[in-house]
Amino acid sequence: MKRAFLGLDVGSISINYVLIDEDRRVIYSSYLRGSGDPLKTIQEGLADLRAAAADHRVAGVCTTGSGRSLAGLLIGADLVKNEISAHVRAAVELHPEVRTVIEIGGQDSKVAVLRDGYVADFAMNLVCAAGTGSFLDSQARRLGISIEEFGALAMESENPAAIAGRCTVFAESDMVHKQQIGYNQKDIVMGLCMALARNFTGNVCRGKELLPPFLFQGGVSENPGIRRAFELILGSPVIVPRYNKVMGALGAALLAYEADIRETRFRGFEVSGYDIKSSAFNCGGCSNNCEIVEVKEGAVVLAYNGGRCEKWR
Numbered sequence: 001m002k003r004a005f006l007g008l009d010v011g012s013i014s015i016n017y018v019l020i021d022e023d024r025r026v027i028y029s030s031y032l033r034g035s036g037d038p039l040k041t042i043q044e045g046l047a048d049l050r051a052a053a054a055d056h057r058v059a060g061v062c063t064t065g066s067g068r069s070l071a072g073l074l075i076g077a078d079l080v081k082n083e084i085s086a087h088v089r090a091a092v093e094l095h096p097e098v099r100t101v102i103e104i105g106g107q108d109s110k111v112a113v114l115r116d117g118y119v120a121d122f123a124m125n126l127v128c129a130a131g132t133g134s135f136l137d138s139q140a141r142r143l144g145i146s147i148e149e150f151g152a153l154a155m156e157s158e159n160p161a162a163i164a165g166r167c168t169v170f171a172e173s174d175m176v177h178k179q180q181i182g183y184n185q186k187d188i189v190m191g192l193c194m195a196l197a198r199n200f201t202g203n204v205c206r207g208k209e210l211l212p213p214f215l216f217q218g219g220v221s222e223n224p225g226i227r228r229a230f231e232l233i234l235g236s237p238v239i240v241p242r243y244n245k246v247m248g249a250l251g252a253a254l255l256a257y258e259a260d261i262r263e264t265r266f267r268g269f270e271v272s273g274y275d276i277k278s279s280a281f282n283c284g285g286c287s288n289n290c291e292i293v294e295v296k297e298g299a300v301v302l303a304y305n306g307g308r309c310e311k312w313r
Contacts, residue, residue: 004056007252010067013106060256076267086251154225161191
């Protein structure tokens with residue numbers, strides 16, 4: 001059977017799979033919403049992947065994203081890599097000339113500054129929601145439109161409303177004010193896109209030298225209004241690459257391909273049918289009183305997460 005290499009990106013909102021062959025071509029990709037139960041979604045994604053990989057043998061696995069460690073234990077990863085490494089590897093694979101990578105997901109965002117294909121600087125925003133996809137989702141709901149309509153409306157605007165984007169609370173109050181004084185919806189929507197892009201370039205990218213070509217990836221890159229906002233602020237075209245929503249998983253698959261794995265730890269597609277559950281408890285061993293998450297496969301404990309010391313590792 002032909003060899004294949006699997007990348008799995010477990011984020012706060014989505015769980016993404018990419019499978020590549022020995023020629024680094026994508027055989028399969030999927031973008032799944034986490035739906036509040038990432039373990040179940042990982043298993044469902046693995047079950048879907050099984051049919052697509054019928055003619056291939058998984059020879060290497062890499063996990064990335066905020067849930068990379070737990071996912072790695074669950075499916076048997078050979079490598080566990082951070083998001084910057086994975087996203088940059090995919091960006092360079094598809095666009096070797098790229099010098100700035102912008103990635104915005106559901107609850108975090110990041111920028112990587114590249115020089116000659118290598119990371120020269122990077123930053124991540126894990127705190128403020130005003131620069132992420134959840135900000136757009138919440139504002140779309142307040143306006144009574146879908147996120148798909150949100151992007152299309154933004155593209156119609158010729159006079160975007162000036163909306164404060166440094167904080168979600170200020171943005172919402174500013175948006176309501178603009179509605180009350182008579183701004184039309186398309187200009188408010190584009191104003192929100194501009195606010196997110198300004199928040200990103202002003203906060204996440206502060207002190208960074210941003211040079212074209214620019215690559216924009218992650219779930220939010222699907223929104224044409226945000227892409228337009230970045231182009232207006234950066235004064236340069238912004239490329240949305242193929243596989244833009246699953247670039248982390250693609251990068252992880254490429255890292256597995258390049259790792260010279262002799263014998264994979266991949267536990268097999270049967271994991272999709274295992275009885276895997278998680279529960280939480282407080283340690284109580286010291287004043288930290290850590291909340292520990294226990295992951296079990298049947299009666300067997302796979303992992304503990306959440307401890308601040310070595311006790312539960």
